[in-house]
Amino acid sequence: MLTRIKQLAETLAPRLIEIRRHLHSYPELSGQEYQTSAYVAGVLSSYGLHVREGVGKTGVIGELNGGGADPRQLAIRTDMDALPIQEMTQLDFASRKPGIMHACGHDVHTTVGLGTAMVLSELQDQLGGNIRFLFQPAEEIAQGAGWMVADGAMENIDAILSVHVFPSIPAGSVAVRYGALTAAADNLEITIMGEAGHGARPHEAVDAIWIAAQVITTLQQAISRTHNPLRPVVLTIGQMTGGRAPNVIADQVQMKGTVRSLHPETRADLPQWIEEIVASVCQPYGARYHVDYQAGVPSVRNTASLTQLIESSAQAICGSENVRVLTEPSLGAEDFSLYLEHAPGAMFRLGVGLPDQVNHPLHHPQFEVHESAIVTGVMTMASAALNYWQQKRS
Numbered sequence: 001m002l003t004r005i006k007q008l009a010e011t012l013a014p015r016l017i018e019i020r021r022h023l024h025s026y027p028e029l030s031g032q033e034y035q036t037s038a039y040v041a042g043v044l045s046s047y048g049l050h051v052r053e054g055v056g057k058t059g060v061i062g063e064l065n066g067g068g069a070d071p072r073q074l075a076i077r078t079d080m081d082a083l084p085i086q087e088m089t090q091l092d093f094a095s096r097k098p099g100i101m102h103a104c105g106h107d108v109h110t111t112v113g114l115g116t117a118m119v120l121s122e123l124q125d126q127l128g129g130n131i132r133f134l135f136q137p138a139e140e141i142a143q144g145a146g147w148m149v150a151d152g153a154m155e156n157i158d159a160i161l162s163v164h165v166f167p168s169i170p171a172g173s174v175a176v177r178y179g180a181l182t183a184a185a186d187n188l189e190i191t192i193m194g195e196a197g198h199g200a201r202p203h204e205a206v207d208a209i210w211i212a213a214q215v216i217t218t219l220q221q222a223i224s225r226t227h228n229p230l231r232p233v234v235l236t237i238g239q240m241t242g243g244r245a246p247n248v249i250a251d252q253v254q255m256k257g258t259v260r261s262l263h264p265e266t267r268a269d270l271p272q273w274i275e276e277i278v279a280s281v282c283q284p285y286g287a288r289y290h291v292d293y294q295a296g297v298p299s300v301r302n303t304a305s306l307t308q309l310i311e312s313s314a315q316a317i318c319g320s321e322n323v324r325v326l327t328e329p330s331l332g333a334e335d336f337s338l339y340l341e342h343a344p345g346a347m348f349r350l351g352v353g354l355p356d357q358v359n360h361p362l363h364h365p366q367f368e369v370h371e372s373a374i375v376t377g378v379m380t381m382a383s384a385a386l387n388y389w390q391q392k393r394s
């Protein structure tokens with residue numbers, strides 16, 4: 001079976017590269033994946049999958065029936081959206097849309113999803129179970145997974161697998177991680193309300209800018225003193241507005257930021273902890289405040305048995321020397337975690353590094369991938385899917 005998967009994936013390689021280049025040339029922003037989803041639906045239909053469009057707004061579902069009367073499905077999720085970045089590569093197939101670029105490799109993910117569907121459609125008789133391919137929109141704004149779930153994408157799902165490109169390791173290799181893969185990412189907005197006054201007479205005013213500066217400093221210092229350093233929290237204030245004139249004491253300052261954490265217990269304590277710090281800084285000076293803590297996506301926590309399934313499948317098909325186990329998670333975020341609230345799952349990292357070259361990070365205007373990674377991704381995903389149902393049936 002391994003040889004068959006390899007053969008099929010390698011035969012498909014030129015077609016997959018063509019698909020990826022097409023997607024790369026015509027990127028679409030989150031929630032606007034109209035051409036991409038129509039294209040994906042077309043490819044899936046031509047391989048005989050049962051297709052549903054407009055799932056989760058601009059998402060697509062393709063189903064491959066291999067399970068007979070058993071309604072359970074194994075989901076394979078790939079995302080399709082691009083970023084508001086002006087591409088600065090010299091590629092022939094660089095983005096033809098000004099200011100929009102596939103700089104996070106979702107064009108590769110979509111192609112891996114399609115390639116896996118193509119390979120498994122040839123092996124439908126041997127599948128032993130159903131596969132539901134989820135082509136998700138709007139991952140970059142952390143909305144698409146929620147839209148898909150609300151539209152029933154997780155009904156009857158037994159387990160879910162996914163993939164993200166990883167420029168830090170070379171193409172031809174994959175990486176897995178047991179436990180946390182990415183962080184929870186929450187949004188924070190703090191408003192400090194003081195009292196305006198003459199810049200020369202601070203004692204008659206309440207200086208919101210000075211207090212806001214202290215709030216930031218205190219939050220950053222207190223995090224290192226009150227949180228277990230083995231349970232990371234990163235708080236970043238990335239935006240700050242306030243004040244009216246150089247000689248007028250500011251009456252209001254607004255700060256916006258992101259809060260990243262790995263452990264659910266740590267995350268649960270953060271809203272109250274932040275509010276207490278802000279209150280303790282504001283109160284002595286008579287400033288008022290408002291803290292708005294909005295929960296974003298939770299941490300992706302890979303299920304051990306499914307991580308093991310991907311690891312052993314990848315070892316068998318790509319060679320053990322090409323499979324790494326990551327010791328550290330990322331504090332980036334992924335809305336794949338929202339599916340994991342409904343079924344166990346695992347996401348692996350697909351090496352896309354170029355040999356002997358600078359590998360720009362994700363979200364960089366010169367981000368590039370080594371396209372041989374597509375076949376590696378397809379082989380890994382297809383064999384993990386086959387092995388999943390084989391293990392269930394045995």
Ligand SMILES: [Zn+2]
Pocket residue numbers: 104140362363
């Ligand atoms: Zn991204």
Ligand SMILES: [Zn+2]
Pocket residue numbers: 104105106139164
């Ligand atoms: Zn991404």
